[in-house]
């Protein structure tokens with residue numbers, strides 16, 4: 531695992547976007563990305579859009595699979611993750627519409643939808659780089675505490691904590707937040723060839739501590755990434771508030787020598 535500690539959110543976003551852009555440019559024929567929603571990746575999406583506008587980066591050979599979607603929200607619902615992705619990213623880059631994959635939370639057969647999503651990822655050749663955020667309780671995608679660490683795409687109930695955290699996108703009304711979602715599993719993310727997690731702010735400090743220093747545990751599904759061969763966590767200073775001083779020093783030291791700790 532590499533831990534890249536940046537001064538602030540803007541620097542963490544710029545570092546991550548450049549890393550992703552390099553990967554996209556390196557894989558000239560096809561690059562398959564896993565993508566998240568939420569506030570954490572917004573800075574990365576802005577930076578990637580800027581690189582595209584500056585004619586530095588094309589997404590014409592990029593194929594995407596989003597992590598999750600609320601059950602019951604149609605793709606044109608303002609709070610659906612479909613809308614989020616088109617409004618914040620896809621509308622501003624040259625990605626082909628048929629290359630975008632997002633789970634359909636209104637599918638008539640949700641289990642079939644999930645099984646087909648996994649099959650589609652496999653048929654595309656697997657995910658090269660999965661970008662993710664961090665829930666305050668250490669969840670990845672919608673793999674809430676207690677989720678199986680060997681899980682694949684499926685239907686999950688959301689915890690009250692997650693509904694509270696996401697109520698800000700629903701006018702602050704927790705009752706407006708759907709109670710279930712479709713989400714890729716922990717094993718789906720673990721199967722990606724590389725994973726990059728962006729973490730920002732003091733509210734994520736406990737989750738980051740559990741992910742980096744804690745045991746691998748279903749109660750913090752992100753901790754499973756300790757078992758992944760190629761993971762980069764990019765964070766700002768505030769997110770490190772609960773890490774041991776020695777842990778912060780170790781990762782800063784190793785990165786200053788530009789040696790990969792993974």
Ligand code: GLP
Pocket residue numbers: 566567568569570571597598662663664665666670671672692
């Ligand atoms: C939701 C999403 C996660 C995301 C998390 C944190 O639960 N399903 O993918 O990482 O929120 O969101 P934010 O980045 O807004 O803090």
